[in-house]
Amino acid sequence: MELQLALDLVNIPQAKEVVKEVEGHIDIVEIGTPVVINEGLRAVKEIKQAFPNLKVLADLKIMDAGAYEVMKASEAGADIITVLGATDDATIKGAVEEAKKQGTQILVDMINVKDLEQRAKEIDALGVDYICVHTGYDLQAAGENSFQQLQTIKRVVKNAKTAIAGGIKLDTLPEVVETQPDLVIVGGGITGQQDKKAVAAKMESLIKQESLA
Numbered sequence: 001m002e003l004q005l006a007l008d009l010v011n012i013p014q015a016k017e018v019v020k021e022v023e024g025h026i027d028i029v030e031i032g033t034p035v036v037i038n039e040g041l042r043a044v045k046e047i048k049q050a051f052p053n054l055k056v057l058a059d060l061k062i063m064d065a066g067a068y069e070v071m072k073a074s075e076a077g078a079d080i081i082t083v084l085g086a087t088d089d090a091t092i093k094g095a096v097e098e099a100k101k102q103g104t105q106i107l108v109d110m111i112n113v114k115d116l117e118q119r120a121k122e123i124d125a126l127g128v129d130y131i132c133v134h135t136g137y138d139l140q141a142a143g144e145n146s147f148q149q150l151q152t153i154k155r156v157v158k159n160a161k162t163a164i165a166g167g168i169k170l171d172t173l174p175e176v177v178e179t180q181p182d183l184v185i186v187g188g189g190i191t192g193q194q195d196k197k198a199v200a201a202k203m204e205s206l207i208k209q210e211s212l213a
């Protein structure tokens with residue numbers, strides 16, 4: 001099980017500061033969608049250059065032009081790029097083919113997918129690397145989470161790795177790791193804390209314990 005730090009509400013210098021603080025405790029650093037909107041793929045490039053030992057995920061949430069956008073993110077230094085599960089298969093296939101050429105990986109974000117079980121099976125057959133359940137900020141504000149959805153994809157996904165994102169905090173992490181996703185994505189649960197390093201270290205320890213169990 002791996003831990004991904006999601007950076008959403010920062011600029012590039014702030015992103016570097018946060019990563020410097022917690023880099024020993026995370027596996028992947030995510031350049032979040034709001035950061036890409038504000039700073040462009042330059043954010044991916046600068047973080048990869050500054051932290052070459054960490055994998056960098058570009059959260060582009062691709063909905064169209066899969067191959068082209070994956071190519072651009074890969075050229076900027078991304079190791080993993082996100083595509084939305086709600087899009088059509090042609091976009092996902094294009095993204096997967098291009099990622100293979102580039103030596104990068106595709107994480108499909110299932111945010112707002114209505115028939116999760118059926119769509120997860122379809123997407124699993126397309127050769128993606130990760131399938132991720134995700135409750136976005138707007139539904140988190142309404143008290144929702146994806147813990148139940150994680151159990152669904154754990155049951156039906158046979159090839160891809162499974163991942164979960166959306167509002168995970170230190171106190172809810174044990175419930176998440178019990179279901180054994182391959183990847184846990186945490187943003188505000190680390191970035192919103194006073195002592196980010198201590199929280200990331202505790203999360204890492206919970207995740208590694210569960211991986212050994």
Ligand SMILES: O=C([C@H](O)CO)[C@H](O)[C@H](O)COP(=O)(O)O
Pocket residue numbers: 006007008030032033034059135136137165166167168185186187188189
């Ligand atoms: O993908 C995300 C969201 O849609 C904003 O871009 C976040 O990175 C993801 O939800 C993880 O962040 P937290 O919910 O703060 O843990």
